[in-house]
Amino acid sequence: MTNYKKEYEKVFSGLPEDDQLAFNSLNTEFDKHFVTEDAKYEKLYIMADVMVRSGKDYVTYYNAKTKDVARVASKDLPKYRNKYWSDAAILGVYFAVLFSASIFFFGEVVISLVLPGILILILAMVPLMNHGIKHQSSGRGNKQMVSGVLFLILFVGANLLILFMNSETLSPLKITSYDASLVDTLLFVVFVIVAAASVYFIFSSKSWASKLIFIVLFIYSAGRLIYPFDFLNELSEFIVQYFMFIGLIIIIIAQYLRAKSSNKNES
Known part of the structure; x- marks a missing residue:
């Protein structure tokens, strides 16, 4: 099997500086479109090799911005599934x-408007992380410095918001809170982590049956998280009391249908 990354690097090393800059930009643009690494380097190798064989430089041969060239070239290339959302998760x-x-440290469960703000910051951080931090680690970070710095600013800011959520400065954003026992606090923490992990597996799992399992876990965990607070009482009570049983039935039926479909395909 051809190692297109090595083949591309050989061709790339012989390119003039301007063409190297152009192909570095193409590399970055392919990453923005979440093209898989193998497909990306195969495409870059083909593009560079064809250009070199023509005896022309990038500007003359492709006559278009790297952003536009990569956008067209990446349409038919395989891409990472749900890469943005799995990174966000x-x-x-x-x-x-x-x-x-922070809940263990302060001894109080606090629900604040800071939390949806954190979600917004996470969504903003993902492209900065992909186009800044990751590219710097791969040796293409000179032009990604701004993205990397912005990511670090948002990342540190989000950390500080969570750590100081219980402070007087952010107290106007507090929605509700309650002092829980150690056991209740531990359960709350467990369901926070389970809910967050479920979101990750929903986006990273390839099987729809697996996704369904984690959707059920997420809904149940969300219900358990809002259950102690004095809002959405009827919904949270329904989820806590009945949804896990309903979810188990859904999962069993889904697994049965999946197994039945697999048996048909094998026969």
Whole structure:
């Protein structure tokens, strides 16, 4: 099997500086479209090799901005499934753990408008992380410095918001809170982490049956999280009392249909 990354690097090393800059930009643009690594390097190798064989430079041969060239070229290339949302979910798991740690530290469960603000920051951080931090680690970080710095600013800011959520400064954003026992606090923390992890597996799992399992876990965990508070009482009571049983039935039926479909395909 051809190692297109090595083949591309050989061709790339012989390119003039301007063409190297152009192909570095193409590399970045393919990443923005979440093209898989193998497909990306195969395409870059083909594009660079064809250009070199023509005896022309990038500007003359392609006569278009790297953004436009990559957008067209990436349409038919395989892409990472739900890459944006799975990356966002990974950050969500991290902040869920930090939020859980803050609950233990302050000894109080606090629900604040800071939390939806954190979600917005996470969604803003993902493209900055992909186009900044990851590219710098791969040796293409000179032009990604701004993205990397912005990511770090948002990341540190989100950390500070969670750590100081219980402070007087952010108290106007507090929705509700309650002092829980150690056992209740531990259960709350467990369901925070389970809910965050479920979101990650919903987006990263390939099987729809697996997704269904984690959707059920997420809904049940969300119900358990809002259950102690004095809002959405009827919904949370229904989820806590009945949804897990309903979810189990749904999962069993889904697994049965999946197994039945697999048996038909094998026969």
